[in-house]
Amino acid sequence: MKALVVVGGGGHGRELLDVVEAVNAVRPQFDLLGVLDDGTPDLEVLAACGVRHLGPVRLLAELDAQYVLGIGSPDARRVIDLAATEWGRVPATLVHPSAVVGRRVTLGPGTVVCGLASITTNVRTGRHVHLNIAATVAHDCRLGDYVTLAPGARLSGAVTAGEGSTIGTGAVVIQGCAVGAGTIVGAGAVVVRDLPADVVAVGVPARPRPSARNASGVP
Numbered sequence: 084m085k086a087l088v089v090v091g092g093g094g095h096g097r098e099l100l101d102v103v104e105a106v107n108a109v110r111p112q113f114d115l116l117g118v119l120d121d122g123t124p125d126l127e128v129l130a131a132c133g134v135r136h137l138g139p140v141r142l143l144a145e146l147d148a149q150y151v152l153g154i155g156s157p158d159a160r161r162v163i164d165l166a167a168t169e170w171g172r173v174p175a176t177l178v179h180p181s182a183v184v185g186r187r188v189t190l191g192p193g194t195v196v197c198g199l200a201s202i203t204t205n206v207r208t209g210r211h212v213h214l215n216i217a218a219t220v221a222h223d224c225r226l227g228d229y230v231t232l233a234p235g236a237r238l239s240g241a242v243t244a245g246e247g248s249t250i251g252t253g254a255v256v257i258q259g260c261a262v263g264a265g266t267i268v269g270a271g272a273v274v275v276r277d278l279p280a281d282v283v284a285v286g287v288p289a290r291p292r293p294s295a296r297n298a299s300g301v302p
């Protein structure tokens with residue numbers, strides 16, 4: 084059994100608790116120590132999930148435990164991952180037993196594949212990539228570090244999702260398209276052309292509009 088903490092005690096963190104529970108139900112692998120969160124997670128809700136709030140994220144420096152990041156924001160995952168790596172911590176990779184993952188798939192450290200998600204063949208994910216429930220990834224896709232696929236997002240074959248990009252719930256990316264680093268594809272959008280970095284793209288077909296990050300001039 085490997086000691087494990089989930090970083091983030093909000094909704095996504097609790098979704099990861101469910102993934103850990105489902106993994107352990109098939110074959111006990113993780114001794115779940117609890118949740119780390121710098122904010123004020125709902126302790127009652129966490130207790131109902133059978134876990135404790137252990138304290139702030141910096142406690143990870145002192146815990147002899149693997150970690151997964153139950154945080155939706157790719158930027159926040161990157162920041163915490165860099166700190167955790169400096170502290171010598173190693174991420175766990177989680178695959179819900181109801182997910183379908185092909186044999187020639189390489190999942191990067193910290194990647195989480197939630198229930199009913201599917202990955203077919205010759206796919207690579209980077210660090211802390213999150214495939215939420217029922218997301219699908221077809222052949223030859225490349226998902227950079229900290230990519231998020233929201234529930235039901237669909238990547239056709241040979242799609243590239245740049246580092247820190249987010250594909251919104253129910254969005255579709257057709258075959259061969261590249262989504263730039265940091266870009267957000269809105270819920271329900273259909274991407275039919277490459278998208279540049281750091282834009283928000285919505286609609287069918289998806290068209291970029293300047294992201295808040297660009298609009299504020301923050302690099």
Ligand SMILES: CC(C)(COP(=O)(O)OP(=O)(O)OC[C@H]1O[C@@H](n2cnc3c(N)ncnc32)[C@H](O)[C@@H]1OP(=O)(O)O)[C@@H](O)C(=O)NCCC(=O)NCCS
Pocket residue numbers: 215233234250251252253267268269270271272283284285286
């Ligand atoms: C695209 C998105 C990032 C925009 O967020 P935002 O910048 O806060 O946008 P706002 O809500 O202020 O809306 C701005 C405009 O875009 C429109 N819009 C927002 N999301 C849209 C979408 N997905 N498709 C089409 N139009 C959208 C709004 O109607 C609004 O139009 P208006 O100015 O004509 O009224 C967000 O709406 C979205 O789709 N996020 C993905 C959510 C998701 O997948 N969640 C999963 C969680 S597990």
